[in-house]
Amino acid sequence: MAAVTSVSFSAIAQSSSDRRAPFCTAARNFGFEGFRFRSSFSCHYVGVRASNSTSRMVIHCMSTSTDVPPTVAETKLNFLKAYKRPIPSIYNTVLQELIVQQHLMKYKKTYRYDPVFGLGFVTVYDQLMEGYPSDEDREAIFQAYIKALEEDPEKYIIDAKTLEEWARTQTPSSLVDFSSRDGEIEGILKDIAERAASGNFSYSRFFAVGLFRLLELSNTSEPTVLEKLCSALNIDKRSVDRDLDVYRGLLSKLVQARELLKEYVDREKKKQEERAESQKANETVAKCLGEPQFVGH
Incomplete structure (x- = not known):
């Protein structure tokens, strides 16, 4: 005598979205609605008991689902x-x-x-x-x-x-x-x-x-x-x-941001030039101090 057990279940898979970095309202409004995908699975378990008291279970699984998109x-x-x-x-x-x-x-x-x-x-x-x-x-x-x-x-x-x-x-x-x-x-x-x-x-x-x-x-x-x-x-x-x-x-916000970026880059470039000039001057002084001094008689 065979006993048949059937189990089915469904699961909803929703795409995960990671936490967004803060940005201006205009950029956030340039967005779209979310979405949801559904997948369904069913499994059928068939158990067969023989006269020698040994048992064997056969599992048939079937899955039907839509293509799962990347997250x-x-x-x-x-x-x-x-x-x-x-x-x-x-x-x-x-x-x-x-x-x-x-x-x-x-x-x-x-x-x-x-x-x-x-x-x-x-x-x-x-x-x-x-x-x-x-x-x-x-x-x-x-x-x-x-x-x-x-x-x-x-x-x-x-x-x-x-x-x-x-x-x-x-x-x-x-x-x-x-x-x-x-x-x-x-x-x-x-x-x-x-x-x-x-x-x-x-x-x-x-x-x-x-x-x-x-x-x-x-x-x-x-x-x-x-x-x-x-x-x-x-x-x-x-x-x-x-x-x-x-x-x-x-x-409009991008134009403002580019102007701020340009000012920042110009300031950093000026600082680098000043540091380079200062380092060059220090090297010159060190070189002069390190050279032997000759005094005429």
């Missing part, structure tokens, strides 16, 4: 592994904030990369890293950042360049009237509009910055054009306005 800590660690050199705190603080926020946004179920989003991120990154001491390091940091999020940095660069070139050839009217024309970028914008209309579009603040950049490159300054473009894309203009205000505030 925020793992994404940050991947970035640090990819770029091992120290980053000045003014840049590193904002980068750490952005990578946390972009991690949370990317692993939402509704996330899907699009070139306007890519343009927005590249724009934010370029503004953030403006004035970085080394162009080579700035590029290396960009590569490490995007790869830590398991995405392709070259795609971001190519898409941003393609959209920028396209926007420079547009007028306010042609920019808004994309749905009536054929073309690569027009097709991308149509796809965004269709997904937004059906509720399958994941709006983000990088997307808002991408829209702003398109308007900027097409020499569009009339506020009504942004309203019309948002309407054509089925995007809430109030969200775009709010996020652009946050973006402008962040840029």
Whole structure:
């Protein structure tokens, strides 16, 4: 006679988020909602007792679960592994904030990369890293950042360049009237509009910055054009306005921080020069005192 026992359980796995370093309100507001993933497991235990009083248990386990994303800590660690050199705190603080926020946004179920989003991120990154001491390091940091999020940095660069070139050839009217024309970028914008209309579009603040950049490159300054473009894309203009205000505030704070950093670097450079001159003078005096003195008879 066989006895069958079945045990099942479910567990909720939530991505952990590590403690954030303090930063300005504008940077914190440039964030995204959290998310949760659910996994379920079931195990069936089958016990069979034979006539010779020996027993044997066979365990059949089955697991069905969604793909478990990396944690925020793992994404940050991947970035640090990819770029091992120290980053000045003014840049590193904002980068750490952005990578946390972009991690949370990317692993939402509704996330899907699009070139306007890519343009927005590249724009934010370029503004953030403006004035970085080394162009080579700035590029290396960009590569490490995007790869830590398991995405392709070259795609971001190519898409941003393609959209920028396209926007420079547009007028306010042609920019808004994309749905009536054929073309690569027009097709991308149509796809965004269709997904937004059906509720399958994941709006983000990088997307808002991408829209702003398109308007900027097409020499569009009339506020009504942004309203019309948002309407054509089925995007809430109030969200775009709010996020652009946050973006402008962040840029303003970065400018102030860069000025303070420059003053600090200049002061330290001056101190080093003064110390070097003082050391040189001391060495000269010591050399003179150490030389034998000859007195003529």
